Amino acid sequence: xxxxxxxxxxxxxxxxxxxxxxxxxxxxxxxxxxxxxxxxxxxxxxxxxxxxxxxxxxxxxxxxxxxxxxxxxxxxxxxxxxxxxxxxxxxxxxxxxxxxxxxxxxxxxxxxxxxxxxxxxxxxxxxxxxxxxxxxxxxxxxxxxxxxxxxxxxxxxxxxxxxxxxxxxxxxxxxxxxxxxxxxxxxxxxxxxxxxxxxxxxxxxxxxxxxxxxxxxxxxxxxxxxxxxxxxxxxxxxxxxxxxxxxxxxxxxxxxxxxxxxxxxxxxxxxxxxxxxxxxxxxxxxxxxxxxxxxxxxxxxxxxxxxxxxxxxxxxxxxxxxxxxxxxxxxxxxxxxxxxxxxxxxxxxxxxxxxxxxxxxxxxxxxxxxxxxxxxxxxxxxxxxxxxxxxxxxxxxxxxxxxxxxxxxxxxxxxxxxxxxxxxxxxxxxxxxxxxxxxxxx
Numbered sequence: 544x545x546x547x548x549x550x551x552x553x554x555x556x557x558x559x560x561x562x563x564x565x566x567x568x569x570x571x572x573x574x575x576x577x578x579x580x581x582x583x584x585x586x587x588x589x590x591x592x593x594x595x596x597x598x599x600x601x602x603x604x605x606x607x608x609x610x611x612x613x614x615x616x617x618x619x620x621x622x623x624x625x626x627x628x629x630x631x632x633x634x635x636x637x638x639x640x641x642x643x644x645x646x647x648x649x650x651x652x653x654x655x656x657x658x659x660x661x662x663x664x665x666x667x668x669x670x671x672x673x674x675x676x677x678x679x680x681x682x683x684x685x686x687x688x689x690x691x692x693x694x695x696x697x698x699x700x701x702x703x704x705x706x707x708x709x710x711x712x713x714x715x716x717x718x719x720x721x722x723x724x725x726x727x728x729x730x731x732x733x734x735x736x737x738x739x740x741x742x743x744x745x746x747x748x749x750x751x752x753x754x755x756x757x758x759x760x761x762x763x764x765x766x767x768x769x770x771x772x773x774x775x776x777x778x779x780x781x782x783x784x785x786x787x788x789x790x791x792x793x794x795x796x797x798x799x800x801x802x803x804x805x806x807x808x809x810x811x812x813x814x815x816x817x818x819x820x821x822x823x824x825x826x827x828x829x830x831x832x833x834x835x836x837x838x839x840x841x842x843x844x845x846x847x848x849x850x851x852x853x854x855x856x857x858x859x860x861x862x863x864x865x866x867x868x869x870x871x872x873x874x875x876x877x878x879x880x881x882x883x884x885x886x887x888x889x890x891x892x893x894x895x896x897x898x899x900x901x902x903x904x905x906x907x908x909x910x911x912x913x914x915x916x917x918x919x920x921x922x923x924x925x926x927x928x929x930x931x932x933x934x935x936x937x938x939x940x941x942x943x944x945x946x947x948x949x950x951x952x953x954x955x956x957x958x959x960x961x962x963x964x965x966x967x968x969x970x971x972x973x974x975x976x977x978x979x980x981x982x983x984x985x
Contacts, residue, residue: 587637588676590630591615592652594644594664594686595623596785597698601807602815602953602960607775608783609698610646610686624826625812626771626847627684627701629762632676634708634721643669648788651688654703655896656680656867656877663688679707679721680865680879681843681898692849692895693789693799697779698812700847702769706759714738716753719841719864719900720881728883736862736885736902740839746904748837748972754902756841767841768832772893772962773812773848774805774950803849808950808961815953815960832903832966833938835974840903840966846893852950852962853890858910858941860887862902869894890946903966908941938967 597611612627632638642652644664652670653661657677664670686699707721716737722730739745741752757764779799782790795802808814811828821829832840842861846852863886868875879898891899944951945962953960970978 587639587673588632589639589641590628591641591643592627593623594642594646594650594699596646596783597623597625598785599625599698599812601775602813602817603957605777605954607777607780608785609780610694610783611698612701624828625698625700626773626828627699629701629769629828630684630703631706631757631759631761632703633706633759634676634679636676637673638676639671639673641669641671646788647786649688650694650699651686652684653687654682654684656682656879660684661687676705678724678879679705679710679719681845681900683845683847683896683898685847691796691799693779693796695847696773696776696799696803696849697783700771700773702771702843702845704757704769704843706756712738716740717756718754719756725881726883729881732883732885733864733881740904741837745906746837746839751973751976752837752839754839754841763829765832765834765840766838767843768830769828770810770830770842770844770854771812771828772844772846772852772854773809774850775807775809776803776805777807779803800849805848805850806955807953808848808850808852808945810962810964815957815963818964830964833969834905834967835970835972836905836907836968837972838905838975840905842901842903844891844893844899844901846895846897849895850950851895851947852893853946854893854943854962855890855946856903856941856943856966857889858908858939858966858968859903859906860889861891862886862904863888863891864900864902866899867897869897905968907971908939908968938969940965940967 593613595611595613597609598606599609600606609625611623611625613623614628642664644650644666647666649666650664652664657674660672660674662670662672682703682705684701684703686694688694709721709723710718712718712734718733718737720733722734737754740754741748741750746752755766757767763769779795782792784790810818810830813827818830821827821831823829834840844854863882865879865881868878868880870876891901893899943964943966951961951963952958
């Protein structure tokens with residue numbers, strides 16, 4: 544597998560330009576009111592987000608004050624968390640988000656890429672935005688108050704996922720996109736790839752080899768993970784005193800970008816060794832994909848910070864499905880671009896405010912030294928054998944680290960305690976069903 548090799552399924556290789564998905568048809572209303580309950584209109588997806596003070600412990604044990612969103616329906620976010628809760632809605636549906644500001648200063652709210660969602664929330668008050676969910680994709684919400692990234696980098700950011708209505712291919716393969724809204728080249732490329740999953744010599748697995756999206760009421764699933772890249776400069780966090788407005792410091796806040804010197808680089812607000820501990824009961828938004836060969840996994844990666852990142856994956860190349868156009872001179876600026884050529888990549892550039900969708904195919908890694916053919920519908924398994932003994936104990940772990948080298952450090956040089964994580968292979972084709980059968984037998 545070559546570093547820049549790309550797929551050529553059907554029409555996927557006939558053009559290099561991508562056409563944008565427009566959110567222009569979406570509409571929204573913003574209405575400020577008093578603090579109160581969320582709206583529960585029939586046929587409407589409703590969320591109540593609270594803006595809270597949050598204390599977070601960094602990789603070296605230092606605790607910093609941050610700001611976070613809470614959502615009463617998610618245990619992880621009950622007291623407020625960073626990043627904010629993953630919100631999910633269906634394309635074309637009515638969405639209402641009530642933002643309650645529990646702090647003693649004005650905050651803002653905006654969903655990037657959805658017109659009309661920008662609003663302000665006075666201290667001790669609530670605002671409700673109402674809009675029609677646009678085309679399917681990955682969106683970021685954050686606090687843009689004052690036209691500065693200050694509140695975003697202090698923790699007020701999160702992800703909204705819009706699920707498609709018409710995301711099924713003619714061969715009944717599920718995709719993350721609104722196929723009826725795509726240009727022909729985009730639709731052909733996405734359809735060809737997702738139809739190939741589980742049905743070809745390369746992407747084996749049968750019915751279990753298809754991609755399955757996360758439920759609408761879940762933040763993530765086995766085959767869908769959200770990664771939010773960010774970074775921390777403690778001198779900005781020192782401006783926060785719980786229960787009080789941000790401290791006045793014009794020297795810092797007059798030029799947030801120019802004065803920001805990141806010392807901690809995070810995925811879902813954790814870094815280094817802490818990313819190894821993916822226990823959701825501890826309040827974490829899980830990062831690590833843990834699947835079997837033939838269980839493709841969608842990664843929705845968002846950069847909410849101010850640093851550039853280049854997430855590099857070992858073990859498998861990823862399929863580059865979609866990204867947001869950040870070129871201000873482009874006619875598709877700010878829109879999500881679904882690929883017409885689906886390139887295989889091992890490094891994922893992430894500029895600030897970038898959003899990208901990538902598919903981790905869970906193929907047999909090319910560095911596995913032995914493959915043992917197995918007859919039957921599961922295709923071939925793999926395991927290194929020496930004198931009849933397995934030498935590749937599962938899970939196999941493959942590193943993910945940032946090729947922007949300083950991002951692998953913490954606290955000014957502690958390596959490798961920055962944006963360094965991994966993904967896991969728990970077994971060969973059909974392994975999940977076999978494991979479930981063994982548990983049932985017990």
